[in-house]
Amino acid sequence: MKTMSIENIMRKSFETLSPEDDLQKAAELMRSIKLDVLPVTRKEDGRLLGIMTKANIYDAVSGGLPPNTLIKGLFRKKDIITLQKEMSYEDASQTVRKSQTGTAIVLDRNGKVTGIFTKAGWIMAMFHQEELLNSRLRAILDTMHNGLLVVDSDGFVTTVNAAAEKMLSVKFSRIKRKPVDSLLRNLHLGDVLTKGNVFIGIKQTVDCSALLCNVTPIISDSQISGAVIVFQDTTDIDQISSKLESVTKLYKTLDSIMEIAYDGIVVVDANGTISMVNRAAEDFFRIPSKKMIGRPVDKVIENTRLHVVAQTGVAEINQLQFIGGTPYAVSSLPIMREGRVIGAVGKILFRHLEEVRDLARKLEDLGHQRALYQNKIRDNQEGRFGFDRIVTSDPELKRIKEEAGVVAKRPSNILITGESGTGKELIAQAIHETGFCSKGLLVKVNCAAIPDNLLESEFFGYVPGAFTGAQNKGRKGKMVLADGGTLFLDEIGDMSLSLQSKLLRVLQEKSFEPLGSDKTTHVDPRIIAATNHDLERLVSEGRFRSDLYYRLNVINLHIPPLRDRAGDAQLLFHFFLEKYNRIFGTSIRKVSKNVREILDAHHWPGNIRELENVVERIANLARSEKVDVGDLPPYLKEQPGKRTSRDRSTSADKLLIKSRDQHEREVILTALEQAGGNKAKAARILGISRSWLYAKMNRVGL
């Protein structure tokens, strides 16, 4: 707002006198323009010479001077109050205050008279100024976020601003000239109004709102004329500060967690700029956090994807990331807020992957050893060992057991074939235990479970420093562990062609070089391989080396599936019932005729493993000592037809089974066609369960 200058409030319409004017003219002019003072100026340049006042005229007339007397000797030349027209009102009022007449002559820069500042003009200006100040004050008060109350010296409310009306839920009209105590208490107003004390930060609660009040006296002319009470609603601030406190606590907890985390943790914002790193990450990258925070993550961390995850919002778990040529397992997770990606957090697993793998391998080995010992303990408890463990009444399997017992004594390689769960590993174990190499270890390698690139070091081991991430001490391969014992190659059909070649070389030369070494290691383990694949078919398809196949297949033991074994389903059912009776302390011994029929009729795609699972389930849930159809898992109960013992595949029946399979195949194919390939629908069309359909499809080679 512009400050008021003298020019705005001075009187511009006036007359001037010259020293040659007479008293009469002066009196007439004063009357006509209603002024008590007239400036006397020099004719040539209008500069001020003095002033002619009403008093000067009275003095002259009462002294007997005639009206035509010139004023040159009569006007006042000294103590004239003049103002510059550019002066502010405030400065001018200070000057005019000293004037007895209350009138001042306004001059321009050249000393020429440009206006007259009169008492009346001053009063008008004061009114105007007051109005201006009042409206300014009102505007300030009403735009204030804080509440404000002004009280007079008796503590009665004189002014209230809009914020106070809102906070106290009152209208000014209702509290005007009322004691402030009715609104706010304990303000120490007595001390403020009598002693002039100031109170800051008095807490009040009004209508559940927390108010913080400052009370200050108003002092004018050394008198306490009232007090100003300014207050603010701290309810929001209190809530925010308690939220801030919990956020700070959370942040500190997060910080501590990050600090103690063994893995390196890096957090980025939505733009991929690093916002947090923990000490482990600092140590790992050998960069202080100060130099990482605030920088784009891709400029700091090699091959990072954190900035990508911060954009896509798609987590990348356990990905390989090469840093300094070494692979690390890295997980990057987006940080989401209200459905928006606001950043990402990355975790770098420091341990070299090889160490982790090694640990996994050790665990796996321990697992195998544990299983081996558990079997041994169990078998010892049951008084069984070697081939005795293989329970069967089937003449074919009995023959195989005998044959295996014979070949166990000789060093020839053995290939055991048969469906999954038929007992191939059990046979391999029995051969080892009763064979010529029983003093050594039985070392199992599951060729399907270990990734191809690891299988080589798994087999042949490596020397220290063979590759990045290799253990310092190197590692013995399974070949060496099995030396003098048995190497059981399970799932051999899943081995890659390149490893097949290497294995073949070892089988032929009985020696190999561990990874990273040029020294030859000699080994001579007995090899037993097992598979549920048709190796001959794999050979014809070029997926299995024929020379390796012939090397392994010196002795072939084909274990028949459970469905083709005479009496085994029932025999093994009882065998496993006994086992679980011992474990669970139950005494289930009887089996209903219907159950027996179902056992004989079932296809047993999972073979003995499936049968054992069925028995374990029954033993767990049994309510009586007799197993009835109701105790069987639903898929067994739903079997559509029953096979009798006559259905089993003795060699004479094989033709019959083949034609039945052929027929079933056609029926299933028709149902599948009708169901548009939907197996669940096909099962419904056939009136059998889905699992039963799968079993059938498996059996008829679909």
Ligand SMILES: Nc1ncnc2c1ncn2[C@@H]1O[C@H](COP(=O)(O)OP(=O)(O)OP(=O)(O)O)[C@@H](O)[C@H]1O
């Ligand atoms: N004749 C049997 N007598 C007693 N238990 C048996 C018999 N055959 C198999 N088992 C048991 O059935 C389970 C499966 O057997 P095993 O692991 O030897 O089968 P496998 O043919 O090697 O299976 P996969 O091909 O899936 O590895 C094992 O717990 C095993 O002890």
